[in-house]
Amino acid sequence: MYLIFLFSVAGTFSFAMLATAIVDLNIMLKYEGILYKMEEQGFTYYEEGKQYKKRWIEVVDIGCYRQYNKKQSVIYKYQVKFIDNSVHVLALRGRIGTEVFKEKFEDYWLTYVEKS
Numbered sequence: 001m002y003l004i005f006l007f008s009v010a011g012t013f014s015f016a017m018l019a020t021a022i023v024d025l026n027i028m029l030k031y032e033g034i035l036y037k038m039e040e041q042g043f044t045y046y047e048e049g050k051q052y053k054k055r056w057i058e059v060v061d062i063g064c065y066r067q068y069n070k071k072q073s074v075i076y077k078y079q080v081k082f083i084d085n086s087v088h089v090l091a092l093r094g095r096i097g098t099e100v101f102k103e104k105f106e107d108y109w110l111t112y113v114e115k116s
Contacts, residue, residue: 038108056113059081062106078102
């Protein structure tokens with residue numbers, strides 16, 4: 001009985017991983033693998049299955065902000081804040097660190113905000 005339960009859990013986990021991989025592959029094909037695309041006019045980013053396009057003039061601030069999680073522990077998040085009070089959290093995974101990307105993002109913003 002225990003062995004059947006173990007196999008069903010393993011099968012469910014395998015299916016979930018396969019489904020996630022298919023969704024990720026679909027996103028990469030649809031958006032050409034780009035999660036952030038920065039240009040002179042603005043930038044494009046992907047969040048929760050949707051693609052957003054923002055102009056540099058819509059960005060209010062970029063930085064590391066102190067926040068609290070559910071356990072009231074202090075956590076820090078790199079965020080981009082927009083004119084409409086919406087926020088995007090920079091959370092990268094891979095070879096480029098979030099802090100390095102934030103600095104590059106700030107460089108683009110400071111360079112092109114006056115031109116837009």
